[in-house]
Amino acid sequence: MNVLLCSMPDSFEHTPSMTMRMPNGALASLAGNLDPHHHVAVADLVLAQHDVPGTVRRLVADHQPDLVGLSVMTFQRRTAFQVIDLLRVLRPGIPVVVGGYDPSLAPEVYAPAASGVDYIVRGEGDLTFRELVRALEGGASPDGIAGLSFRRDGVMVENPPRPVSDLDREIRPPRRDARVLSGYTFIGRPIDIVETSRGCTYDCSFCSIIEMRGRNFHTWSVDRVIADIADARARGARAIFIVDDNVSLNVTRFQAICDAITRAGLNDVDYIVQAMTSAIAQSGDALAASMRRAGFRYVFLGIENVLDQDLAFLKASAKNARREGGRTVGNATTRAIDLLHRHGMFVVGGLIVGNPGDTRASIDANLAFARRYVDWPYIQHPTPYPGTPMTREFREKGLIVTEAVEEYDGTTAVVRTEHLEADEIEFLRWQAERWMKVRHLPVVVAHDPGFVARYGLRMLRHTFRGTTLRTWIGLESERDAFRRYKAIRRAEREYMPAPGPSGGGRIRATPPAGDPSPAQGRM
Ligand code: B12
Numbered sequence: 001m002n003v004l005l006c007s008m009p010d011s012f013e014h015t016p017s018m019t020m021r022m023p024n025g026a027l028a029s030l031a032g033n034l035d036p037h038h039h040v041a042v043a044d045l046v047l048a049q050h051d052v053p054g055t056v057r058r059l060v061a062d063h064q065p066d067l068v069g070l071s072v073m074t075f076q077r078r079t080a081f082q083v084i085d086l087l088r089v090l091r092p093g094i095p096v097v098v099g100g101y102d103p104s105l106a107p108e109v110y111a112p113a114a115s116g117v118d119y120i121v122r123g124e125g126d127l128t129f130r131e132l133v134r135a136l137e138g139g140a141s142p143d144g145i146a147g148l149s150f151r152r153d154g155v156m157v158e159n160p161p162r163p164v165s166d167l168d169r170e171i172r173p174p175r176r177d178a179r180v181l182s183g184y185t186f187i188g189r190p191i192d193i194v195e196t197s198r199g200c201t202y203d204c205s206f207c208s209i210i211e212m213r214g215r216n217f218h219t220w221s222v223d224r225v226i227a228d229i230a231d232a233r234a235r236g237a238r239a240i241f242i243v244d245d246n247v248s249l250n251v252t253r254f255q256a257i258c259d260a261i262t263r264a265g266l267n268d269v270d271y272i273v274q275a276m277t278s279a280i281a282q283s284g285d286a287l288a289a290s291m292r293r294a295g296f297r298y299v300f301l302g303i304e305n306v307l308d309q310d311l312a313f314l315k316a317s318a319k320n321a322r323r324e325g326g327r328t329v330g331n332a333t334t335r336a337i338d339l340l341h342r343h344g345m346f347v348v349g350g351l352i353v354g355n356p357g358d359t360r361a362s363i364d365a366n367l368a369f370a371r372r373y374v375d376w377p378y379i380q381h382p383t384p385y386p387g388t389p390m391t392r393e394f395r396e397k398g399l400i401v402t403e404a405v406e407e408y409d410g411t412t413a414v415v416r417t418e419h420l421e422a423d424e425i426e427f428l429r430w431q432a433e434r435w436m437k438v439r440h441l442p443v444v445v446a447h448d449p450g451f452v453a454r455y456g457l458r459m460l461r462h463t464f465r466g467t468t469l470r471t472w473i474g475l476e477s478e479r480d481a482f483r484r485y486k487a488i489r490r491a492e493r494e495y496m497p498a499p500g501p502s503g504g505g506r507i508r509a510t511p512p513a514g515d516p517s518p519a520q521g522r523m
């Protein structure tokens with residue numbers, strides 16, 4: 001069969017496509033786990049933001065798919081429906097499969113026949129999708145396929161869930177050669193992604209991972225990880241993002257991976273990873289030194305918040321606790337940052353501001369912390385993704401201000417606090433964060449001078465979009481610039497322009513009639 005797999009084009013404020021266009025790890029993994037005789041084309045539409053409808057048309061014409069699969073995050077839901085509309089115009093009868101976080105955690109949104117979706121793959125998709133394609137090829141019923149929802153007589157039937165996979169035994173390596181678009185980049189370097197494990201045993205209230213797969217941790221062997229990194233590197237990657245949910249759950253294993261990278265001579269690549277502050281702080285110099293030797297450059301730390309009350313709300317106290325002699329002796333964040341800095345790495349500071357009890361002072365405290373300690377801010381607002389415990393709390397407190405999920409991109413404030421309006425929270429973050437980003441520019445110049453020479457001005461313009469000469473010379477307030485920035489963001493979210501004479505394009509701007517609103521169902 002000809003299978004076309006697409007990820008959605010939508011990106012958000014902290015990952016402007018000019019500097020960061022990453023492959024979606026799910027699609028290459030799905031491709032690698034299909035039976036080898038299928039023709040699979042993987043297309044990350046983030047590489048085609050300038051012309052999504054045209055690219056979809058071309059992909060359909062070039063690959064003549066018998067089946068299309070879409071990977072969807074919640075903030076990409078609206079775009080996904082628009083892409084499905086276009087597919088229905090181009091190939092009316094084609095089976096459409098959706099998977100990823102949004103279809104898994106809000107399947108009811110994709111259930112109405114008007115959604116245009118035929119199959120929903122819930123949770124880990126590699127094996128479910130393989131079995132679905134086998135069933136379609138052989139004309140068999142999808143009845144017994146665990147983890148699948150399928151349409152029968154117009155109604156979406158939900159098969160039982162599939163247990164999480166035993167990675168080494170069951171999940172084959174990704175197929176990067178199935179990608180048909182090019183241009184993945186991280187600040188000018190070709191980038192790829194690698195998984196070494198899946199899952200997490202914590203239960204932070206804002207994170208989708210627990211609802212997605214439960215609390216567990218599964219790993220691949222170090223040898224398989226090194227082979228995968230070597231494959232990515234051989235295909236040209238000079239930056240690699242380790243996308244594990246929480247690689248730092250087992251620091252001994254993580255350090256073994258770092259050392260194996262060095263031994264294999266794969267340390268000429270810039271590595272990026274996300275880690276817990278407690279794990280980094282606890283492991284001291286040994287882990288940090290191994291990471292640096294292996295080429296780790298940016299470490300995203302899930303600091304979440306610097307105030308205890310907020311950490312408690314986010315259920316992120318334990319993962320940020322500093323422990324000595326078996327006792328908690330404070331917060332691990334500054335120690336983790338100090339260690340990473342001492343070993344020459346940069347900290348991407350993940351903070352969440354705008355929690356229910358937040359005041360201007362508590363948000364300011366977090367912004368001041370970021371200003372002082374982190375190299376690159378990755379500050380977000382709590383976002384009510386389907387199925388998270390935090391979403392339930394925000395809903396119960398009546399603090400969610402919009403159900404327009406295309407705004408659920410993490411940097412658009414879609415909830416208010418008990419003391420501040422959503423817009424005010426976003427303004428405070430936006431105003432502070434731009435300058436923190438500018439501060440990191442010299443580091444980027446030193447590492448990637450060619451890229452900065454080419455794109456530096458555009459990067460600055462992007463960071464300060466909304467700001468005009470009038471703002472700089474004080475003829476208008478920063479709030480005017482912020483309003484303009486918000487309008488630009490709204491426009492940026494439109495990836496599917498209105499239909500032209502050739503048809504296609506935006507057919508429907510809102511989710512299909514008959515959908516439960518996100519307020520219903522599992523949100
Ligand atoms: C790596 C990562 C990123 C990277 C790269 C994203 C990319 N290019 O895809 C970066 C840092 C850029 C990123 C950014 C964002 N991310 Co992110 N990210 C992740 C992370 C850590 C791992 C995702 C991954 O690659 N996993 C490995 C692959 C193999 O697993 P998978 O994606 O789950 O895919 C499997 C199944 O879902 C399924 N599947 C997936 N798609 C499809 C499609 C089909 C057809 C089928 C059949 C099956 C299927 O099968 C796959 C294989 O088993 C997750 C999870 C986490 N713990 O935080 C968050 C996560 C996916 N991100 C999330 C969000 C919200 C974002 C942001 C919007 C904001 C933010 N929090 O940073 C931005 C926006 C991204 C953008 N496009 O601009 C949310 C999504 C929540 C939701 N309900 O939508 C998650 C779950 C984190 C969370 N907050 O809980 N992210």
Ligand code: SF4
Pocket residue numbers: 200201202203204207208209210245246276302319
């Ligand atoms: S530690 Fe990270 S992956 Fe684990 S539940 Fe918390 S935010 Fe999610």
